Amino acid sequence: MTINRKNTKKIYVGDVPVGGNSDITVQSMTTTITKDIASTVNQIWELESCGCDIIRCAVNDTDDALAIGEIKKHTKIPFIADIQYDYKLALAAAENGADAIRLNPGNIGASWKIKEVLKACSDKNIPIRVGVNSGSIKKEFFDKFGGVNSSSICYSALEEIELLEANGFFDIAVSLKASDVLLTIESYRKFSELSDYPLHLGVTEAGPPSKGIIKSAVGIGALLAEGIGDTIRISLTSNPVDEVKAGNDILKTLNLKKHGVNLISCPTCSRTKVDLISLVEEAEKELDKIDKDITVAIMGCAVNGPGEAKEADYGIASGDGEGLIFKKGEIIKKVPEEKLLEELLKEIEK
Known part of the structure; x- marks a missing residue:
């Protein structure tokens, strides 16, 4: 629109x-x-x-x-x-x-x-x-x-x-x-x-x-x-x-400015098995340093990502102590919780 x-x-x-x-x-x-x-x-x-x-x-x-x-x-x-x-x-x-x-x-x-x-x-x-x-x-x-x-x-x-x-x-x-x-x-x-x-x-x-x-x-x-x-x-x-x-x-x-990362993340619920709040807070700090017109999704479970976030350029779909890194809805790799942000940032840097 x-x-x-x-x-x-x-x-x-x-x-x-x-x-x-x-x-x-x-x-x-x-x-x-x-x-x-x-x-x-x-x-x-x-x-x-x-x-x-x-x-x-x-x-x-x-x-x-x-x-x-x-x-x-x-x-x-x-x-x-x-x-x-x-x-x-x-x-x-x-x-x-x-x-x-x-x-x-x-x-x-x-x-x-x-x-x-x-x-x-x-x-x-x-x-x-x-x-x-x-x-x-x-x-x-x-x-x-x-x-x-x-x-x-x-x-x-x-x-x-x-x-x-x-x-x-x-x-x-x-x-x-x-x-x-x-x-x-x-x-x-x-x-x-x-x-x-x-x-x-x-x-x-x-x-x-x-x-x-x-x-x-x-x-x-x-x-x-x-x-x-x-x-x-x-x-x-x-x-x-x-x-x-x-x-x-x-x-x-409002799509009136394109520069900078658009970060989307889901609210937590009982399906979330990782510390999603801390993960998103840390991701926000790191993504603020990146001047790219991209959307990044950080989701608490497989229900929200990559399914609902398939249009994101990059993203995380969390599991039980681990998560999936995906790009444009396609799963790239599975990594442990403590490596999720690190691996996401590596993919974005590529």
């Missing part, structure tokens, strides 16, 4: 396209102090290595902005500067090499300040992501639409966009986030009907991984399945590596 994606406008964040027919990208945000260049670079390296496409860093002062150029010398993925309120920081970020700016134009202040930021971004082909969430709705729309809902969120975003368009700026991406999953879905659906700007999807303040990944998979996954969304961020109270892994897993689950 193929998802029919909405054809939005295409922008470029550095050399990475967002929107149109481009691949959906995964973003995250550093937790380091941006002006601590060594720490920030190290964290970006870690995120790059696990599949992050675009990184965002908070720019809280001039030193943060000045650090951007040096950070970019040592990293590969595009850099988004996250700006709150101070237009001078947006100007400094643009001057020092930011590939995109995240801000709310309405928070910048006087119209001349907005114009200066837009000119700086236009001169350097820097897009702006307009971000509106359930906590930043303008009072006018809060009152008009009776509180926090998809209409007040969407029209708050549209007003921010109009501030940019009125000054001839159209290099825009939009996010409309809420911590409530259903409100997030409804807001993005409504906005997608009203505009063709590329959409940055996210469920804000989703919480720790145990809760936040579920919320994000439901909210972001539902929208992606409908063809809505061009770039995503999983917002977790955790190491940002967890955000990137979860984002890529959501895309792979």
